[in-house]
Amino acid sequence: MDIRIIRSTKRRKTVQARKVGGTLEILAPAGLSDEQLQPHIRRLADRIARRDRSVDLDDCFLEERATELNRRYFNDRLKFHSIRWSHTQKKSFGSCTPSLGTIHISARLSRMPRFVLEYVIVHELAHLRERGHGKRFWSLVNRYAKTERARGYLMAAGMDDVEPIPEGDHSDTGGSVGNPHLDEGVFRQSQGSTE
Ligand SMILES: [Zn+2]
Numbered sequence: 001m002d003i004r005i006i007r008s009t010k011r012r013k014t015v016q017a018r019k020v021g022g023t024l025e026i027l028a029p030a031g032l033s034d035e036q037l038q039p040h041i042r043r044l045a046d047r048i049a050r051r052d053r054s055v056d057l058d059d060c061f062l063e064e065r066a067t068e069l070n071r072r073y074f075n076d077r078l079k080f081h082s083i084r085w086s087h088t089q090k091k092s093f094g095s096c097t098p099s100l101g102t103i104h105i106s107a108r109l110s111r112m113p114r115f116v117l118e119y120v121i122v123h124e125l126a127h128l129r130e131r132g133h134g135k136r137f138w139s140l141v142n143r144y145a146k147t148e149r150a151r152g153y154l155m156a157a158g159m160d161d162v163e164p165i166p167e168g169d170h171s172d173t174g175g176s177v178g179n180p181h182l183d184e185g186v187f188r189q190s191q192g193s194t195e
Pocket residue numbers: 123127133161162163164
């Protein structure tokens with residue numbers, strides 16, 4: 001996030017922050033140096049990030065929906081590790097990293113009709129089993145009856161799908177390699193038992 005510091009001689013002590021578009025504006029007393037402001041900026045940026053995540057958009061809500069849709073359309077067979085709102089995905093509606101069992105849903109979906117959000121969750125859940133957008137993938141997704149309607153809606157909104165993120169792109173995950181959610185029979189791994 002971009003940070004802009006706005007100093008004012010009228011301001012005595014308090015440092016405040018507000019988000020304007022994608023910029024974090026720090027309102028500070030004129031006497032404070034950049035260096036003195038650093039701890040305040042960190043604290044305020046953390047607080048705003050937490051607020052964005054927890055108040056505006058509730059990840060628990062996504063988890064409940066995904067759990068319910070998994071039960072209804074996949075017999076509770078798909079295992080996901082986490083499903084969260086994403087504020088960085090603007091054009092794509094969601095992403096899935098099957099090897100980690102992580103799903104991200106664009107925050108834009110929170111302002112769309114429920115059936116569109118549900119379709120996207122089903123779509124990303126289906127990627128846990130089928131990575132590409134082949135026939136078998138769509139036969140999974142089409143269990144959700146409003147799939148075509150939702151796709152039309154998203155197309156009109158200018159949102160494209162993205163492929164599941166390739167494994168190599170996940171260098172930031174550090175210690176979490178060796179995901180415990182790789183249940184046999186759920187994930188089709190290319191290596192291993194086939195000759
Ligand atoms: Zn997809």
